[in-house]
Amino acid sequence: MAAPNLNDMLARGQCAAKTRDEEGPHAAWPDFASFVSFISTLGLRHFVPDELLFLGEMNTRGKCRSLNHHPPEHLWPNIIPPIRMLDRLSQETGWRVFILSAYRSIAYNACIDGAAIDSPHTRYQAIDFFCDGGAPAVWGEALRGYRSQGSFAGGIGIYDLFVHIDAAGLNRDW
Numbered sequence: 001m002a003a004p005n006l007n008d009m010l011a012r013g014q015c016a017a018k019t020r021d022e023e024g025p026h027a028a029w030p031d032f033a034s035f036v037s038f039i040s041t042l043g044l045r046h047f048v049p050d051e052l053l054f055l056g057e058m059n060t061r062g063k064c065r066s067l068n069h070h071p072p073e074h075l076w077p078n079i080i081p082p083i084r085m086l087d088r089l090s091q092e093t094g095w096r097v098f099i100l101s102a103y104r105s106i107a108y109n110a111c112i113d114g115a116a117i118d119s120p121h122t123r124y125q126a127i128d129f130f131c132d133g134g135a136p137a138v139w140g141e142a143l144r145g146y147r148s149q150g151s152f153a154g155g156i157g158i159y160d161l162f163v164h165i166d167a168a169g170l171n172r173d174w
Helices: 006-011 032-040 073-093 106-111 136-148
Strands: 097-101 126-131 155-158 163-166
Touching: 032 073, 073 097, 073 126, 073 136, 073 163, 126 136, 136 155, 136 163
Parallel strands: none
Antiparallel strands: 097 126, 126 163, 155 163
């Protein structure tokens, strides 16, 4: 299967753009400044807060349009383990990591065909992503290495064009 064309995906809103915060699509969200402050404490080198607020391609059209919303503040700490692992992956490989899905409201998650009913995305514990280098099997193998070192506990799902990482506590692979 061919690798995704990054420029096409960005133009169609299929993944999060790496924008400066003041220019991003989420700057008008009332909790944006608090979220930026929270994310700034993590010391991320390869991500900006806007990326972690990407509402998903399907939130802009079709049957799932406008069903997603920003994560509630009490869930924000749940994204720390997966985003730290992706920041590490980018740092160690030099690949840019692009977020396809992070937080999903229960209604949005239910609207997505094939999504697990109790998805860790609904608890802001999961990220679906792709990189601009390597391949999903390689990205997943790197994450398995981090997990085996005790860096996080959770699932790794390898798909044709992307990888899912979650910090739901149960080490499993698919």
